[in-house]
Amino acid sequence: MTENEKIRTMVMIYGEQYTISGTETTEHMQQVASLVDTKMREIHSVNPNLNTSSLAVLTAVNTIHEYIKLQEKYDKLVEEFKQLKD
Amino acid sequence: MTENEKIRTMVMIYGEQYTISGTETTEHMQQVASLVDTKMREIHSVNPNLNTSSLAVLTAVNTIHEYIKLQEKYDKLVEEFKQLKD
Numbered sequence: 001m002t003e004n005e006k007i008r009t010m011v012m013i014y015g016e017q018y019t020i021s022g023t024e025t026t027e028h029m030q031q032v033a034s035l036v037d038t039k040m041r042e043i044h045s046v047n048p049n050l051n052t053s054s055l056a057v058l059t060a061v062n063t064i065h066e067y068i069k070l071q072e073k074y075d076k077l078v079e080e081f082k083q084l085k086d
Numbered sequence: 087m088t089e090n091e092k093i094r095t096m097v098m099i100y101g102e103q104y105t106i107s108g109t110e111t112t113e114h115m116q117q118v119a120s121l122v123d124t125k126m127r128e129i130h131s132v133n134p135n136l137n138t139s140s141l142a143v144l145t146a147v148n149t150i151h152e153y154i155k156l157q158e159k160y161d162k163l164v165e166e167f168k169q170l171k172d
Contacts, residue, residue: 013143020147032154036146056142057099060122061106063149068118070153074160081167 014040014052039063100126100138125149 006021011033020029039059044050050058092107097119106115125145130136136144 011147013147016140016143018140018143018147020144022151024151028151028154032147032150035150036143039146039150040143051139053137053139053142054102054104056139056146057102057104057122057126058106060125060142060145060149061097061099061104061118063146063153064121064125065108065110065114065118067149067153067156068114070156070160074156074163077160077163077167081163081170084167084170 013037014055016052036063099123100141102138 006023007026007029008019008021009026009029011018011020011030013033013036018033020033022029036059039062040052040055043055043058043062047055047058092109093112093115094105094107095112095115097104097106097116099119099122104119106119108115122142122145125148126138126141129141129144129148133141133144
């Protein structure tokens, strides 16, 4: 896919507009944006004094933490899968 | 684990210090912080005009996108796993 074929999607996250470009559908990107927005609002409700920048950084921290945990679960399942096939 | 038993870890992300508390080890949280820092710097190198807040929001967007993709892979593997066991 060339640069011209990329889909550009406008999304709103925590009151700010962002343009995201990629090969995914607009629906997928809206879903992703909505999840980031929700996470930022959750962290804000627990830490109302954080500014937007810190909220966004902590949202990224939280998300990468969850990604690593899922990756560990995935790797474990791949191992079990291999053993079952052998 | 009670609130008192939570581990508090000081991390540096994109030049700012954050305190993260959770049940994970300090090493895990340092790894997470380092990944967020790296992703923010990658996005900055492509979009040098973005401020810290936008960089962090786009880092979260990017990570949630990857999380959803991994979740789909995981779900597919679970399905294959079930079929193999039957």
